[in-house]
Amino acid sequence: MAVSGEAQRLRGMTTYRLQRGLGRMSLYVVLIVGAVVMLLPFFWMLSTSFKTLVDAMRIPPIWIPSPLQWQNYPAAWHAAPFARYFFNSFFISSMTMVGEVITCIFAGYAFAKMKFFGKHVLFLLVLATFMIPGHMLLVPSYVLVRGLGWYDTYWALIMPWITSGFGIFLMRQFFRTLPDELWDAARIDGCPRVRYVLQIAVPMVRPGIATVALLQFINSWNSFLWVLIMTDSPLMRTIPVGLRFFQMEAGTEYPMLMAASTMAIVPVIILFFFAQKHFVRGLARTGVK
Numbered sequence: 001m002a003v004s005g006e007a008q009r010l011r012g013m014t015t016y017r018l019q020r021g022l023g024r025m026s027l028y029v030v031l032i033v034g035a036v037v038m039l040l041p042f043f044w045m046l047s048t049s050f051k052t053l054v055d056a057m058r059i060p061p062i063w064i065p066s067p068l069q070w071q072n073y074p075a076a077w078h079a080a081p082f083a084r085y086f087f088n089s090f091f092i093s094s095m096t097m098v099g100e101v102i103t104c105i106f107a108g109y110a111f112a113k114m115k116f117f118g119k120h121v122l123f124l125l126v127l128a129t130f131m132i133p134g135h136m137l138l139v140p141s142y143v144l145v146r147g148l149g150w151y152d153t154y155w156a157l158i159m160p161w162i163t164s165g166f167g168i169f170l171m172r173q174f175f176r177t178l179p180d181e182l183w184d185a186a187r188i189d190g191c192p193r194v195r196y197v198l199q200i201a202v203p204m205v206r207p208g209i210a211t212v213a214l215l216q217f218i219n220s221w222n223s224f225l226w227v228l229i230m231t232d233s234p235l236m237r238t239i240p241v242g243l244r245f246f247q248m249e250a251g252t253e254y255p256m257l258m259a260a261s262t263m264a265i266v267p268v269i270i271l272f273f274f275a276q277k278h279f280v281r282g283l284a285r286t287g288v289k
Contacts, residue, residue, distance in 0.1 A: 138229060221268055
């Protein structure tokens, strides 16, 4: 009987391990298929950027061109003022990222750890901004920007985006994970509130700061409609708007268009690879409290 029970236990463990292995294998297959589907357009873009115009229009399509047309990249770069477009995108994205990090740190800490009149009502108003579609604010924002004299300037592209409700909410969630005893100990030692936030609280929520910074940089880098409406001169165009006008000018020159598009997404990909550790950690810790 003991031998029979041991055999049943071994069979049960073998069946469990087999089912668990099949489940993991099925999950991996689904993830691999999903990754291939997501990466296919990017691969097609990269492949087309190295083709001739004849190969780009060929049916059935050619996935791996031979020989590689490296000259498509310098040709696309000189076909439009992409140096100016990249400078505008980097400058605007960097300024909005720095501004949002600063405002969201102090606002998030205030909502998480400080007591003041109307705190919960104000935070509900911040959350309510999530439910307002951005397109509804384009007309009043345009009128306001015109009234301030900011139209077709960097001010119009930076100032309205130096804070966001989502960034404040995210930083509030991170600051709520800090124990109140840290502030009590700092206050006993005579540490002022601002110094405590900058030297003690901020280093402990670096994943959240990296998440807010990365999301804001990407959103600003990819901004199209706002820049299109709030600017007029070619010198103020960013990468997305510049690509749109380049497409209108290049017409059916798909290899050059794909080369320009590849150059436009490379900086964001590089930034994500450098910040992905903090980004993933930040999203994982958002709902801890």
